[in-house]
Amino acid sequence: MxxxxxxxxxxxxxxxxxxxxxxxxxxxxxxxxxxxxxxxxxxxxxxxxxxxxxxxxxxxxxxxxxxxxxxxxxxxxxxxxxxxxxxxxxxxxxxxxxxxxxxxxxxxxxxxxxxxxxxxxxxxxxxxxxxxxxxxxxxxxxxxxxxxxxxxxxxxxxxxxxxxxxxxxxxxxxxxxxxxxxxxxxxxxxxxxxxxxxxxxxxxxxxxxxxxxxxxxxxxxxxxxxxxxxxxxxxxxxxxxxxxxxxxxxxxxxxxxxxxxxxxxxxxxxxxxxxxxxxxxxxxxxxxxxxxxxxxxxxxxxxxxxxxxxxxxxxxxxxxxxxxxxxxxxxxxxxxxxxxxxxxxxxxxxxxxxxxxxxxxxxxxxxxxxxxxxxxxxxxxxxxxxxxxxxxxxxxxxxxxxxxxxxxxxxxxxxxxxGIASSYADFMPIAPTVLDGISNGDFSVDTAFNSSVEHAFSVVHMPAPKISSRPGAKMTKVTIIFNEEKVEDMKNAMNCLGVMGMTFTKVMGCGTQKGHAEFYRGVRIEDVALHPKVQLDIIVSAVPVDTVIETAKKTLYTGHIGDGKIFVYNVENVVKVRTGETGYDALQGD
CATH class of the missing domain: 1.10.3430.10 (Ammonium transporter AmtB like domains)
Structure with missing residues (x-):
């Protein structure tokens, strides 16, 4: 060579x-x-x-x-x-x-x-x-x-x-x-x-x-x-x-x-x-x-x-x-x-x-x-x-x-x-609370809260409470928990019914199946598994509750585990902060 x-x-x-x-x-x-x-x-x-x-x-x-x-x-x-x-x-x-x-x-x-x-x-x-x-x-x-x-x-x-x-x-x-x-x-x-x-x-x-x-x-x-x-x-x-x-x-x-x-x-x-x-x-x-x-x-x-x-x-x-x-x-x-x-x-x-x-x-x-x-x-x-x-x-x-x-x-x-709280801290936003910066301060939470309230009432003139035009009208809260992909369908369906006030919240949870009935690496999953869901809260009075429930069922139904659940509650009163309206009137638009 x-x-x-x-x-x-x-x-x-x-x-x-x-x-x-x-x-x-x-x-x-x-x-x-x-x-x-x-x-x-x-x-x-x-x-x-x-x-x-x-x-x-x-x-x-x-x-x-x-x-x-x-x-x-x-x-x-x-x-x-x-x-x-x-x-x-x-x-x-x-x-x-x-x-x-x-x-x-x-x-x-x-x-x-x-x-x-x-x-x-x-x-x-x-x-x-x-x-x-x-x-x-x-x-x-x-x-x-x-x-x-x-x-x-x-x-x-x-x-x-x-x-x-x-x-x-x-x-x-x-x-x-x-x-x-x-x-x-x-x-x-x-x-x-x-x-x-x-x-x-x-x-x-x-x-x-x-x-x-x-x-x-x-x-x-x-x-x-x-x-x-x-x-x-x-x-x-x-x-x-x-x-x-x-x-x-x-x-x-x-x-x-x-x-x-x-x-x-x-x-x-x-x-x-x-x-x-x-x-x-x-x-x-x-x-x-x-x-x-x-x-x-x-x-x-x-x-x-x-x-x-x-x-x-x-x-x-x-x-x-x-x-x-x-x-x-x-x-x-x-x-x-x-x-x-x-x-x-x-x-x-x-x-x-x-x-x-x-x-x-x-x-x-x-x-x-x-x-x-x-x-x-x-x-x-x-x-x-x-x-x-x-x-x-x-x-x-x-x-x-x-x-x-x-x-x-x-x-x-x-x-x-x-000493790190989470390896994913930047991807897990934490909502700020009123307690941030207070609990370790020189004054108590109660003192801080009371001072805030006094200040609010000293500079803001809130409207006087109004008498409801329909006293005693039945008001019902409907909470619906369902899969994330159904958000748009639910929003459109409720809007068509005339339900204007809707609150959507991302939540984690499971039902009676504990979130699954499957295997992981050859072992049946039996512990509770929390899956991402959406919670919709609405308060209805003018719209019949049964109509809301039936519409939600038709919108969400697929026949598979995890379609969702609907919870119905009686509501004692509702107050609209801006106008002071209560009860039935607080649920209606201006």
Whole structure:
């Protein structure tokens, strides 16, 4: 290879690795959106903070310790320590086996973002009840030794790599490691308050924004092309040719298998939930695309499109029934389904590579040896990570504490951990009250109110009360609660009847159905769900009440749950402030 070819070879490969690193870094945003959307608004800021700090804590820790432990351990003979690497603060040594054409620091940042991905998986499963300080310490521990040691076995030339274990981009090394930490952490923490009833039956706690959850899934899907595709760690082969001579390692092939598995898994989950819950479940379907992505990550380079589709199909079943089993049978509260997606599908995808790999998979005539090695790798990593993370969480639990207090959980971690009343303050207008600025002043509310009244009467001459032209006329208040889309229809219908005075108010509420009779992530929703409604208040006297009621019923009727309700009250008197008119006259126009 001449000088120009070498320069091109190195530049292209380094650029490809750095682009991949940037895409994998942006997965932090995807995880943040998924976890925020699938949890309650009162903890949104806390979730964002944890996803941010996973990366910001993990980066220096991995630089100081993790990278050396994961990729070091190369002896002078060229042999690699099978168990772990070495302590290499700030990665000062140059004794690392690097991919062809990729410089050390490009490879370090590429591996750093993978480490952060594994760490951030845990925040969703432990959401809404974990102390922030404890979570930060956990994040440092997984980046320092848990992820690097198991990663050394798989990617650093350790004993699993020497046996022939294959995990191309991290179904086990990244996702199952994070998923097992999530499983152990959620189990030690215990469920959120109100998650299970006294009989142990799970109750649905709805996430506050499926929109954010969907945005996160789209971001993750997009970034996964870098997660898997850039794991070729180069676009050019050692002889300067595009890596396409062997389709099993070309970026195009990896993009195809990655995308196909995700799409098939998503369709599979949609159909399963449609059959089981009578309607396609949105949040579970969103988990389906992540399940397919996680599962294909181990073997995206070894399987053909048919194998990728089969892995996606199986992952769809694994994630649905896995999440249900964890929630209903194990009684482990995982708000976002991280255990089902990352732990179960990560393990499944790694094992399925032993079946569907085109060159050595069992279903392609490769025998059982490769499948056995894949099983051994999954089991050994699972045991190691389970032991190490249990020690970490138990130490935290018995020292500074792992779970926040009951009061903090009920109020929300945004206010108690970070001092913010709401992550959506600018989008939730609060009507000013007469008490603003008074309760902490130098005079009492009563004094302020009385002073205001005295001032009003000193400068304003109010009209004298007038005798009603129809004393004793019946007056009735009709309150109608209905769906927002019917506002214009109701306004026009009442106006046609001659009802001129109408007050529309946006309210939240539910009826006897508690707002729904549906499923959320496989659990029947039984808690009260408050839906946005409109309340119309009118006072009628000249217009017959029965006419108002019948008109409202015809206008609002659709035959579906939630059409609305009508309440009728007797009114003792009405006073028009401007004119002093009372009773019947106060309801009439000038």
């Amino acid at each position: 001449d000088g120009n070819t070498t320069a091109i070879f190195s530049a292209v490969n380094t650029t490809w690795v750095l682009v991949g690193a940037a895409l994998v870094f942006f997965m932090q945003a995807g995880f943040a959106m998924v976890e925020t959307g699938f949890t309650r608004a009162k903890n949104a800021g806390n979730i964002i903070m944890k996803n941010m700090m996973d990366f910001c804590i993990g980066t220096p820790i991995y630089w100081l310790l993790g990278f050396g432990v994961m990729f070091g351990g190369i002896a002078a003979s060229g042999d690699v320590n099978p168990i772990l690497g070495w302590f290499d603060p700030m990665i000062a040594s140059n004794s690392y086996s690097l991919p062809a054409g990729v410089d050390k620091w490009s490879y370090v940042i590429f591996q750093t973002v993978f480490c952060a991905t594994s760490a951030t998986i845990v925040s969703g499963a432990m959401a809404e009840r974990t102390k922030f300080i404890s979570y930060c310490i956990y994040s440092a521990c997984i980046s320092a030794f848990i992820y690097p040691i198991s990663g050394h076995w798989i990617w650093g030339g350790g004993w699993l790599a020497q046996l022939g274990f294959h995990d191309f981009a991290g179904s086990t090394a990244v996702h199952m490691v994070g998923g097992i930490c999530a499983l152990i952490g959620a189990k030690i923490l215990g469920p959120r308050i109100g998650k299970y009833d006294k009989d142990g039956k799970p109750k649905a706690i709805l996430g506050h924004s499926l929109t954010l959850g969907a945005l996160g899934c789209f971001i993750l899907w997009f970034c996964w092309f870098g997660f898997n595709g850039a794991s070729t760690v180069g676009m050019l082969s050692a002889d300067g040719n595009i890596l396409s001579a062997d389709p099993a390692v070309s970026a195009g092939h990896i993009f195809m298998t990655t995308n196909l598995a995700a799409a098939v898994a998503t369709c599979t989950v949609m159909i399963i939930t449609w059959v089981r819950y009578k309607k396609p479940d949105i949040s579970m379907t969103l988990n389906g695309c992540l399940a397919g992505l996680v599962a294909i990550t181990a073997g995206c380079d070894l399987v053909d499109p048919f194998g990728a589709a089969m892995i996606g199909l199986i992952a769809g079943f694994v994630v649905v029934f896995g999440i249900e089993f964890i929630d209903k049978n194990l009684k482990i509260d995982d708000p976002v389904g991280a255990v089902g997606v990352h732990c179960l599908c990560g393990a499944s995808g790694t094992i399925l590579t032993g079946l569907f790999a085109t060159k050595k998979g069992l279903l392609y005539g490769g025998g059982a040896e490769f499948l056995g090695i894949q099983l051994l790798g999954v089991i050994s990593v699972a045991i190691f990570v389970s032991i190490m993370i249990t020690i970490v969480f138990q130490i935290l639990n018995h020292t500074i504490g792992l779970r926040c207090s009951k009061e903090e959980e009920l109020r929300g971690l945004d206010i108690t951990e970070h």
